[in-house]
Amino acid sequence: MLHFIFRRLLLLIPILFTVSVLVFLILRLGPNDPALSYLRLSQIPPTDEALATAREFLGLNKPLLVQYLDWAGRALRLDFGLSYVTHRPVLAEILYYLPATLELAGVSLLLTLLVSIPLGMWSALNKDCWPDHMTRAFAFFGVSMPNFWMGFLLVTVFSVWLHWLPPMGRGGISHLIMPAVSLALMSISINIRLIRASMLENLHTRSVLYARARGLRERTVIGVHVFKNSLIPVITAIGMHVGELLGGAVVVESIFSWPGVGRFAVSSIYNRDYPVMQCFLLLMVVIFVLCNLLVDICYAAIDPRIRLAGEGNR
Amino acid sequence: MSCASVLSIRDLQISLANQSPSNSALVSDVSLEVMRGKATGLIGASGSGKSLTCLAVMDLLPKNLHCSKGEVELIRGTVGDKTPLCCIRGKRAAMIMQNPVSCFDPVFTVGYHLKETLRAHKLDVAKNINRIRSTLAELGFQQPDEILAAYPFQLSGGMLQRIMVSLALLLEVELLIADEPTTDLDVIVQSRILGLIDRLKKEKNMGVLLVTHDLSVIARLADNVLVMHKGRVIESAPVAKLFAHPREEYTKALLSAHFSLYGQDLSGEVHS
Ligand SMILES: Nc1ncnc2c1ncn2[C@@H]1O[C@H](COP(=O)(O)OP(=O)(O)OP(=O)(O)O)[C@@H](O)[C@H]1O
Ligand SMILES: [Mg+2]
Numbered sequence: 001m002l003h004f005i006f007r008r009l010l011l012l013i014p015i016l017f018t019v020s021v022l023v024f025l026i027l028r029l030g031p032n033d034p035a036l037s038y039l040r041l042s043q044i045p046p047t048d049e050a051l052a053t054a055r056e057f058l059g060l061n062k063p064l065l066v067q068y069l070d071w072a073g074r075a076l077r078l079d080f081g082l083s084y085v086t087h088r089p090v091l092a093e094i095l096y097y098l099p100a101t102l103e104l105a106g107v108s109l110l111l112t113l114l115v116s117i118p119l120g121m122w123s124a125l126n127k128d129c130w131p132d133h134m135t136r137a138f139a140f141f142g143v144s145m146p147n148f149w150m151g152f153l154l155v156t157v158f159s160v161w162l163h164w165l166p167p168m169g170r171g172g173i174s175h176l177i178m179p180a181v182s183l184a185l186m187s188i189s190i191n192i193r194l195i196r197a198s199m200l201e202n203l204h205t206r207s208v209l210y211a212r213a214r215g216l217r218e219r220t221v222i223g224v225h226v227f228k229n230s231l232i233p234v235i236t237a238i239g240m241h242v243g244e245l246l247g248g249a250v251v252v253e254s255i256f257s258w259p260g261v262g263r264f265a266v267s268s269i270y271n272r273d274y275p276v277m278q279c280f281l282l283l284m285v286v287i288f289v290l291c292n293l294l295v296d297i298c299y300a301a302i303d304p305r306i307r308l309a310g311e312g313n314r
Numbered sequence: 315m316s317c318a319s320v321l322s323i324r325d326l327q328i329s330l331a332n333q334s335p336s337n338s339a340l341v342s343d344v345s346l347e348v349m350r351g352k353a354t355g356l357i358g359a360s361g362s363g364k365s366l367t368c369l370a371v372m373d374l375l376p377k378n379l380h381c382s383k384g385e386v387e388l389i390r391g392t393v394g395d396k397t398p399l400c401c402i403r404g405k406r407a408a409m410i411m412q413n414p415v416s417c418f419d420p421v422f423t424v425g426y427h428l429k430e431t432l433r434a435h436k437l438d439v440a441k442n443i444n445r446i447r448s449t450l451a452e453l454g455f456q457q458p459d460e461i462l463a464a465y466p467f468q469l470s471g472g473m474l475q476r477i478m479v480s481l482a483l484l485l486e487v488e489l490l491i492a493d494e495p496t497t498d499l500d501v502i503v504q505s506r507i508l509g510l511i512d513r514l515k516k517e518k519n520m521g522v523l524l525v526t527h528d529l530s531v532i533a534r535l536a537d538n539v540l541v542m543h544k545g546r547v548i549e550s551a552p553v554a555k556l557f558a559h560p561r562e563e564y565t566k567a568l569l570s571a572h573f574s575l576y577g578q579d580l581s582g583e584v585h586s
Contacts, residue, residue: 204376204377205416206411206413206416206417207416207417207418207419207420209369209374209411209417210409210411210417210418210478211419212372212374212403213372213374213403213404213408213409213411214403214404214408214427214431214434214481215402215403215404215405215431215434215435216404216430216431216434217434220430220434224430225419225422228419228421228422229419229420229421232421302421303420303421304420304421304423304465304467305420305421305465305467308465308468
């Protein structure tokens with residue numbers, strides 16, 4: 001098991017290298033001139049002279065490779081430069097906003113699991129009866145509903161009409177409910193379908209037949225054998241959901257004025273604040289990759305076929 | 315006592331659940347009896363409904379099939395009645411299934427399978443751990459602990475088949491339904507397993523319903539034989555009589571095919 005984790009950690013190095021190159025290139029090869037953005041954000045008139053000085057100062061007249069190495073070298077020491085807008089260290093700025101986003105995404109992920117697993121199982125166990133129809137209708141509704149639209153609806157009903165929940169900002173649980181629900185709805189719906197499908201598949205295997213023939217109670221057959229086998233695809237999906245939630249957070253944070261890193265990133269994109277964008281993208285990728293590593297570890301823990309594959313069969 | 319019946323099937327008909335029984339019957343008019351301490355053999359072509367008959371006994375037919383007629387009386391209780399089947403399944407009637415590799419849950423160890431089954435039948439695992447080891451040893455596993463710690467996909471079909479047999483032994487069942495119990499075994503282990511089943515049959519008074527394609531297995535173990543063809547029982551007789559004087563064309567073809575393969579007279583093998 002330790003061997004497995006170590007191998008996966010080694011794999012992180014090439015992944016992060018590739019991603020850093022991509023992040024750097026995509027932003028640099030865009031149509032905009034960072035020096036121009038820098039001057040605009042510093043409210044300096046973009047004369048030719050000023051542009052030349054800014055290029056010199058930002059290192060933009062060096063070859064692209066040198067620029068990348070400079071940036072990557074400093075990034076390795078966790079120095080992502082200064083924001084063009086606030087002139088403060090980018091990383092400190094982002095880390096200031098990050099906890100709010102992690103809170104929102106984490107609660108949404110928890111909500112996803114707590115709602116989708118029981119609903120998916122309930123739906124599969126009552127296939128073609130009313131619980132199944134209802135859950136499937138719900139899942140269909142959830143997949144088709146964009147999160148920003150869901151957010152607007154929730155605000156209209158629960159804040160404007162009923163005055164039950166605060167429409168914006170961060171605070172106690174009541175502030176979290178609506179953003180988390182609109183963010184999680186998509187993952188919940190996808191997960192329900194996934195769990196339902198894998199439960200139905202696992203309910204009719206020969207190993208379940210033999211489990212019944214051995215005299216196991218229905219509770220054990222479903223609660224232990226069908227459940228554990230059905231969890232395997234769900235674990236893979238969680239890795240995907242993390243990406244979905246982080247991406248969705250950018251939108252949902254803007255709607256609910258949630259003071260998270262997503263809202264900060266959106267404003268930095270409007271401003272073309274290059275150091276912030278680069279650091280944000282890299283950070284999101286690191287979080288995503290680490291979560292997927294965690295998922296792979298869970299995956300190996302639950303499925304011996306994966307765990308033992310590296311060690312060779314006896 | 316010894317001639318009491320553990321399983322009796324009368325006029326069993328199995329058909330598709332959503333169609334009329336008359337034109338969708340996969341098995342019809344099957345009647346058979348398994349006595350304590352005796353083995354009833356069931357032979358017949360592939361697809362003739364042998365496995366379905368076995369599943370019907372345990373009330374484990376797939377959802378799209380059902381028993382449309384007849385009754386199954388298992389250890390003095392009719393299947394489908396209120397008798398809690400989970401008290402009979404596994405504990406009093408065990409099954410050795412075809413394709414053992416697919417019958418185990420890949421995410422649990424073999425040991426977990428055995429222990430959970432014992433627990434389901436209120437047997438204390440800690441007290442029985444030595445019995446588990448000795449039973450596995452009896453079935454030819456030199457290192458029982460290694461087998462218990464292994465995952466099903468690390469073992470061969472034959473090994474898993476013997477694990478199934480071990481469960482029947484551990485729970486001291488009254489009826490053993492063996493659906494091709496020896497297909498995946500090499501001849502040495504096969505003969506050992508057959509010897510073991512034979513011993514249990516005699517010592518523990520266990521009844522056996524034995525499904526097989528192998529006539530020499532029938533000759534060695536069975537007392538009565540039923541021949542199935544296209545979902546029906548076409549012939550049923552004591553084993554010696556069936557081998558000596560087959561009545562139906564199909565049975566004769568089956569026997570002569572076997573003789574031409576193995577070139578020996580089976581009737582000599584039949585135990586007295
Ligand atoms: N779930 C099912 N739905 C429809 N037909 C089925 C189903 N299961 C089995 N059958 C059919 O029932 C017939 C009998 O199947 P069964 O498995 O009992 O054969 P068998 O005698 O055990 O054959 P084998 O010797 O190959 O094991 C086959 O023709 C098969 O196609
Ligand atoms: Mg069969």
